[in-house]
C-alpha cells in the first residue's frame with residue numbers, strides 16, 4: 001500500500017468503503033464504528049496517542065462519505081487525511097465531516113489532497129468547539145481538477161481556539177475554492193486563519209473568509225489572512241474577507257493580497273548565482289514556508305515540501 | 315578585468331547613463347562618486363545583469379567576455395559580485411541556505427562537487443568571524459528585519475564566501491556605525507588581492523581612509539565628468555559637486 005505512512009495508524013478507505021483488512025488496528029482509547037453509512041470516531045477522555053491517525057482515501061468513483069469525529073474532554077489527536085485518485089479517473093467525491101471537540105480537547109487535522117487530473121473533491125467540515133478546546137487544521141491542496149472546501153468552525157465556549165492554515169497550488173485549469181467561516185459565540189475565543197496560494201497557468205482560485213462575532217462575545221481575537229502568488233497571466237484569484245462583528249471588545253485583523261513573485265528578490269538571488277528557476281523555486285518555498293513549518297509530523301512535512309518544490313519547478 | 319565602452323542606458327526613453335567609458339584592471343580600486351540620481355546604482359545593476367525595462371547600448375567586457383550577453387547568474391559564476399545599495403529582504407530563506415546555494419551554484423559551473431554541509435559550516439563560521447559578525451545571523455532569514463547596517467555587513471559576508479574577482483559595492487558604507495564601518499572596511503581590505511578588483515560607489519570620503527582608491531570618478535547626470543586619484547574624493551568632500559560641474 002503505497003500511501004501508507006509508517007509511524008501512523010493507517011485506515012484505508014477504497015471508494016469510500018473502509019478496507020478493514022488493509023487497515024491498522026487502533027488502540028483501545030479510540031473507537032471506530034459505522035452507523036448508517038457514517039463513520040464514527042470517538043476518542044476517550046484524556047486519551048493521547050503515540051502516533052497520528054492516518055486516513056487514506058483512494059477514490060476512483062463518484063462517492064459520498066460521511067464522518068463524525070468526537071474528541072472527549074482533554075483528549076488529543078493528530079489526524080492526517082490523504083486523498084488520492086488515479087490519474088485518468090473522472091471522479092467526484094463529497095466528504096462531510098462533523099467534528100466535536102469537548103473541553104480542552106485538541107485536534108490537529110492535516111489534509112493532503114493529491115488527486116488525479118480529472119478528480120474533484122468537495123469537502124464540508126463543521127467543527128464545534130467547547131471550552132479551551134483547540135482545532136488546528138492544515139490543508140494542503142496540491143493536485144486535482146477541483147477542490148472545494150467549506151469549513152465552518154463554531155467557537156461555542158470560552159477560550160476555544162482554532163488555527164486554520166491552508167496552502168494551495170493549482171495549475172492547468174484547476175479550480176480551488178475555500179470558504180471558511182469562523183463563528184465566535186463566546187468570550188475570549190481566538191481564531192487565526194492563514195491561507196496561502198500559488199496559481200499557475202490557467203488556474204482559478206476563490207477564497208472567502210467569514211468571521212462572525214456575537215454581541216456578547218468580548219475579548220475575541222480574530223485574524224484572517226489570504227496571500228496569493230500568480231505565476232501566469234491567465235491565472236486568477238478572487239479573494240473576499242467578510243466580517244460581521246456585533247461586539248465592541250474585539251481584536252480583528254484581516255488582509256488579502258494577490259501578487260507576483262518579487263522581481264527584486266529574483267534579481268538578487270540570480271545575482272548570487274542562482275538560475276531563474278532556482279530563484280523562483282526558492283521564493284515559492286519561502287512563501288509556503290509558514291504553512292509547511294506548521295506540520296509537526298516529519299514524514300508528511302518532507303512529502304509535501306518535496307512535492308511542492310518539484311511541482312513549482314516548471 | 316572590466317572594460318566599459320560607450321555604455322548608454324535609458325529607461326522609458328529617459329537617458330540615465332550617457333556614453334560611459336571605464337577600464338578596471340586587476341589589482342585596482344576604483345571609486346564612483348556623484349549626486350543622488352546621477353545613475354550610479356543603474357550602472358551597478360546593469361553590470362550585475364538587470365535587464366528589465368532598460369535599453370542598453372555599448373559594450374562591456376569582463377575578463378575578455380561579453381558581459382552584456384551573459385545572464386545574471388553567469389556573471390556571478392564568472393566572478394562578478396554586486397553588493398546592493400538596498401539588499402532585498404527574503405523572509406523564509408535563511409542566510410546559510412542562500413550562501414550554500416550560491417556557493418554550490420558557482421562550484422557546479424566549475425565542475426566541483428557540492429560542498430559538504432559540515433565543511434561549509436566551518437568555512438562560513440570562519441568568514442563570519444573574520445568580519446566580526448555574530449554567527450546567529452546565519453540562521454536568520456536573508457536581510458529580513460535586519461538594520462540598514464546589518465544588511466550591508468551581510469553583503470560583505472556573501473562577497474567573502476563567493477570570492478569574486480570583481481566586486482561592485484554600491485554604497486556599502488551607508489548606514490554603518492563607526493565599528494561596523496571598520497569591520498566592513500577590513501572585509502574589503504582582506505578581499506583585495508592583485509588578481510581582484512573593486513568598484514566602490516560611495517558618497518563619503520571616510521571609507522576611503524581605509525580602502526585606498528587608485529582612481530576616483532565623478533558621475534553627474536549620467537556622465538563621467540571627471541576622474542582623478544584619491545585626492546579628488548577629498549576635494550569633492552570640501553567643495554561639493556557644483557565645483558566639478560562648474561569647472562567643466
Ligand SMILES: Nc1ncnc2c1ncn2[C@@H]1O[C@H](COP(=O)(O)OP(=O)(O)OP(=O)(O)O)[C@@H](O)[C@H]1O
Pocket residue numbers: 325330348349350351352353354355356357367399
Ligand atoms: N525603473 C526606473 N524607472 C524610471 N526611472 C528610474 C528607474 N530606475 C532609476 N530611475 C532613475 O534613474 C536615475 C538614476 O538612478 P540611480 O538609482 O542610478 O541613482 P544613484 O546615482 O544611484 O542615486 P543615489 O545616490 O540616490 O543612490 C534617477 O533619476 C532615477 O529616478
Ligand SMILES: [Mg+2]
Pocket residue numbers: 354355356399484
Ligand atoms: Mg544609488
